[in-house]
Amino acid sequence: MEDQYKISDQDQKAQIVTMFDDIAFRYDFLNHLLSFGIDRIWRKKAIKVISETHKNSKVLDVACGTGDLSIAALKLDPEYVTGIDISQKMIDLGREKIKRRVISDRIELIKGDSEKIPFDDNSFDVAMAAFGVRNFPDPLKGLTEMTRVIKKGGLVMVLEFSKPSGYLIKQVYTFYFLKILPFIGKQFSKNKQAYSYLPSSVMQ
Numbered sequence: 001m002e003d004q005y006k007i008s009d010q011d012q013k014a015q016i017v018t019m020f021d022d023i024a025f026r027y028d029f030l031n032h033l034l035s036f037g038i039d040r041i042w043r044k045k046a047i048k049v050i051s052e053t054h055k056n057s058k059v060l061d062v063a064c065g066t067g068d069l070s071i072a073a074l075k076l077d078p079e080y081v082t083g084i085d086i087s088q089k090m091i092d093l094g095r096e097k098i099k100r101r102v103i104s105d106r107i108e109l110i111k112g113d114s115e116k117i118p119f120d121d122n123s124f125d126v127a128m129a130a131f132g133v134r135n136f137p138d139p140l141k142g143l144t145e146m147t148r149v150i151k152k153g154g155l156v157m158v159l160e161f162s163k164p165s166g167y168l169i170k171q172v173y174t175f176y177f178l179k180i181l182p183f184i185g186k187q188f189s190k191n192k193q194a195y196s197y198l199p200s201s202v203m204q
Contacts, residue, residue, distance in 0.1 A: 016135055016137070017087055019193070020065075020090055021087050022189070024087060033184070034184060034185065039068075039131075040068075043068060043072045046128070046159040047075050050126055054154075055076050055078075056079060057076065057078055057079060057125030057126050058078065058082075059073050059076065060081075060083075060084070061081060061083035061130075062114050062129040062132060062146055063084075063131075064109060065085055065131075066093045066094040066097060067083055067094030067107065067109055069128060069159075070094070071097070071103070071107065080107075082107075083107065083109040084110055084113075084118070086112070088111055094109045114146075115136065115141045117148070121149060122149070122151045124149050124150050124151065125150065125155070127147070127149055127155075127157075128157040128158070129158050129159070130160075131160060134161070134201040178200075182196040
């Protein structure tokens with residue numbers, strides 16, 4: 001654990017923005033590769049959880065990245081989906097993806113800060129985040145903001161990594177996350193530190 005990359009407290013948010021701007025062009029590819037495609041399955045399961053109580057809703061996707069969860073949320077037959085992210089390059093790639101799929105009338109992606117969500121109280125029925133809360137400089141503040149913008153009876157859904165409890169699986173998981181994943185990430189990404197930071201953020 002000693003060789004983990006850590007972002008300094010000073011200008012943490014700016015460093016995270018730079019990091020995700022740098023890796024945006026490979027973000028989707030590496031997500032699918034490094035998770036062996038399991039990230040797609042997890043998103044579908046997350047949307048299934050939401051669908052049990054909140055179909056046909058106004059949905060906010062926080063730390064939306066390139067919009068994969070926002071797109072998956074169309075299975076809810078939502079009134080509308082809005083995604084926010086602090087990385088402009090992630091947003092730009094997401095908009096291109098949405099345009100190619102001809103679903104721009106159903107999803108809007110804008111630049112926005114999870115700790116200062118640019119919407120009024122009670123604006124959405126659902127606020128969701130996939131693999132993003134661990135990157136909030138202040139997770140409690142971000143989750144509080146997500147709660148603020150949903151209506152009474154609304155839902156906050158967080159999809160995030162955790163550490164396995166079984167000894168053998170935990171050892172394999174830790175080795176993969178801290179050694180293999182950063183190595184592969186560095187081969188494909190312009191930012192050599194990003195794929196050391198990301199596993200470290202999961203472990204924390």
